[in-house]
Structures are given as C-alpha cells and as structure tokens.
Amino acid sequence: MRRGVLRLAGGIVLAGVLLAALLSPVVLGGGFVAGKVAASAAQISPASLAGQTPLVTTVTDRNGTLIATIFDQYRLPLPAEQVPDTLKAAIVSVEDRHFYTEHGIDPAAVVRALLNDVGGGPTEGGSTITQQLVKNYLIDVVDRNDPAAQQADRADTITRKLREARSAVELDRTTAKPDILASYLNVVEFTGRVYGAAAAAQAYFGVPVPNLNLQQAALLAGMVNNPTLFDPYGHPDAALKRRDQVLDAMVATGSIDESTGAAAKKTPLGVLPDGPDVPSSTCAGAAPDAGFLCQYALSYLAASGLSADRIATGGYTIRTTLDPVVSAAAKDAVVANVPTAQDGVANTFAVITPGSDRHEVLAMVANRNLGTDARAGETSGNIVADVSDPFGAGSVFKIFTAAAALSSGDARLDTLLPNPASSCFALSGGRCHTVHNDGHYPDPITLADGSPPRRTPLSWGWRRRSGCLPCWTWRNGWGCGRRSRPMTRAALLPRRRTIRNGTSRSRSTSGTSRRSRWATAR
DSSP states (O other): OHHHHHHHHHHHHHHHHHHHHHHOHHHHTTSHHHHHHHHHHHHSSHHHHHHHSOBOEEEEOTTSOEEEEEOSSBOOOOOGGGSOHHHHHHHHHHHOTTTTTSSSSOHHHHHHHHHHHHHTOOOOOOOOHHHHHHHHHIIIIITTTOHHHHHHHHOOOHHHHHHHHHHHHHHHHHSOHHHHHHHHHHHOBOSTTBBSHHHHIIIIISSOGGGOOHHHHHHHHHHTTOTTTTOTTTOHHHHHHHHHHHHHHHHHTTSSOHHHHHHHHTSOOOOOTTSOOOOOSSGGGSOTTTHHHHHHHHHHHHHTTOOHHHHHHBOEEEEOOOOHHHHHHHHHHHHHHSOTTOTTOOOEEEEEEOOSSOOEEEEEEESSEESSOGGGTEESSOTTTSOOOTTOSGGGGHHHHHHHHHHHTSOOTTOEEOOOSEEEEEOGGGOEEEEEOSSOOOSSEEHHHHOSTTOHHHHHHHHHHHOSHHHHHHHHHTTOSGGGOOOOOEEEEEEEEEEETTEEEEEEOOSGGGOOEEEOOO
C-alpha cells in the first residue's frame, strides 16, 4: 500500500510539473521533450493551417466548365463565416462544452490522463477541440505521407500528449476561437476519403454546408468521434443513436429546447440513398470525350516540374484548351467508325490548331474511354498521346504534299503526276525503301484524284519531282514537326490562400494578369 501511495504522490508531482510546463514555455527549458513540443507548435500555426491543408484540384475545358477533379483527400474549403450556427452548437455540445472558455486544454482532464498513464490506469482522452485539431492536422496533413510519423502521432505516450497539449495552448493563444473551430471542421476526417464538414455535407446530404438542417448537423458532429463506427451507411443504427446523443447534448447545453430536439430525433438519417457522393479523383472520372486530354495535361504539367502530389493537394484550377463542341464531334466520329467495345481495335483522333509559337489541342479522343474496365472498352493508358506508330505518317503527309505543290505553283489539281504500282527510294547505306500502291489506279494520275487515302506513291511522285523540303516546311509550319510537338495549353490557376482573421480562404484567380503559371507548348 505504501508503494502505491508513493507512486500516486510521485505521479501527482510529475503531472503538476508537466502541466506547468504546458502553460509556461520557460519551464520546458532546452530538454528533449521541450524540443519536440516546440517543433510541433511551430508546425501548427494559423498560417500553416491555412496554407498546407490538401484541397481538390479541378480541371476545366477552355470555357471553364469542369472536366475532372484531382485529389488525395476530398476536402472543400470552409471559411469561418460560412459555418452554420447549428453545426457550431452541435460540435461544441458533444465534443468540448468548455471550448469557448478554456485555453486550448482542459487542465483537470490533462492531469487525470497523465496520472492514469503514470499509474497504469485506463487510457483516458479528455482532448479539447483544439487538441483534436492539432492531432488530426499532424496525422492527415503534416505526416499524411509518412506512416511511421502517423503512428507516433497516434501513440498513447506522455511525449505525444505533451506535444499535442502544448501546441493547443499556443494555437489558442494566437488564434480566435471561431477560426480554431473552422480549422477543426476543415481538417477532421469522415469516411470514404471525405475530409472536412463542407465535403461531408455534399457527400452525405448533397447540400452546401450553410444549408445543413439541425439533424444533419447533429449527424456530422456525432461522426467525428469515430467515423467508421458511426458511418450512416455501414452502421446506420449506431449512427442514428449517436446523432440522437448529439441532439440530447444540445438540449443539455441550451443550444436547442427539448421540443426541437424531440422533433429532430423522430426524423430518419436522411443521407443520400446510394452511399457518399464522392467524385472521381482521377481523369478517369471525366466525360468520355475529355479523359485523354485531361490525362495529357497532367502529364505535361508533371514533365514541367509540378509533381502529381502537388497537383492532387494544391487546390488548383487547371484550364485546358479542350473545345467541348469539337471534342464531342470528334468522339462521335471515332465511335461511329469503331465501336467502343470493339476487341483489338483502337481508333484515335486528335484535333490541333496550328500556330506560330503554340499549338492548342482542341480534342484528344478515341473509340475507347479512359478507365480500368477493359470489358467495357476502357483503357488506363493514354492511347491517343502515347502511341508510337512504327509505320510512319503514311497518308497523313498527303495534305502537306498537296499544300506544298499548290503553293509552289508547280502543280494544279488537274496536273498529272506519276503513280507507279511501287517505287523504290534510296536510303542511307545503299538500302532501298519500297512503297507499294494498295490498289489499281491510273498512272499518271491528277493531284486531285490522287490525294484521297490509299494512293501513297502519288505523294512520293511529286516529292521526287520537286524535293521533300517544301513538304517538310509545310509540316513544320503546321506544328507537326518532331521538334514542335503539339501540346495542350494548360493554365494553372492556384486557389490563392490568404489569412483573414486567422482563417484560410480560397479563391481561384482568373485572367491573364493573375496567371501564376502557364504550361504551354512552344
């Protein structure tokens, strides 16, 4: 018994010293724990909360219409002024009733938790909303790509709790309560890759967060304690019970009266019927005529130095040059020739506007769609942009040949040109490349009659007569040269993050004067 008393007394002394350390940075001095705590506090500040939280990047066509969403965490920004009063009351009532009066931590709860740790008692939470913000921010933002660090962020150790509590005290000292609450509601995790109350409102109820009603706000507030256990789709009974507990807590704190709470408890969960409505996080979620160009734009930005992770978390708007009218027509054309599910055949088509210094891609389509379901005619590779054609340009070059011939004045549409059944062209090293006509056509033949496809030797006939340079000049001038490959022009418009009263705001810049980065083919 004496040993137990001494252990308890020692625990009380230790808890008192540690609590004093939390409230006074001087007491911590320069020790190891102090260093860990100070480093954590530096990571979590109003500026970092506003500037580092992963957001959804959107890809649009040339008119600004959404093509696809790219993200690692489905999170929509929620400024403090847009948090509805019902959601504020619900989360404070059930998670931290002393939120507006405490200073980041509940001292009694901290001492109680530390004593349990020292004395070997049961693990106890006692975390305030501010402490939960710190913990969630470290796990889901700072250390989201570091499993070992995330494990340390969840560890039930005195060091971790001290770090969390000290950061909470510092955050409370420097940040207004409404902004702490908004940051918490932006960071907190729900289910199905859904993060933050704004995304949850859209995913579970299909409404903007300011339009949440009382029972919807209560359900979301109840889920944050254990998103898996209180998942309204996986565990609807537990979710309903938890929602009603939140409503009871709101009655107990005076946020709502008993009759209002009782009426809300009679309503069903009211979530969307087919599971959380979470958009696709890749270009595969784009419309059938936009997926390949979307993927091409991301590949181009990656080659320009913008990492895939930065794109998936930066909250950018990537405006491509896709023309929806041209793209839809091109898609209809390729599918009309080769059905989407045609086995073993891929029909691709790109529409490019030639230019002197850039060549805008208006469409990039195929009979197949971008995706992972091969039985539905989908492909995960960009078969439009990434194909290496071992057969060369073929009849594609006839347009350049005809243009060069007509512009030079050396031939007219009715000019007769040689059209042999086959022709041999000398290559380096004494080799010979033989081109065969694929049908029986007149020899000679007019430029007009020989220009349609499948009469390849005709173009070689004029080239042998006038040289290849004019054809190459026309090809390069139209942006089809090897050194002038066509690219989509993707305007990368970041969501500009600014701090106003300690709250992260996001807005997309627009117009050429505010473009932060251009990814342009030259």
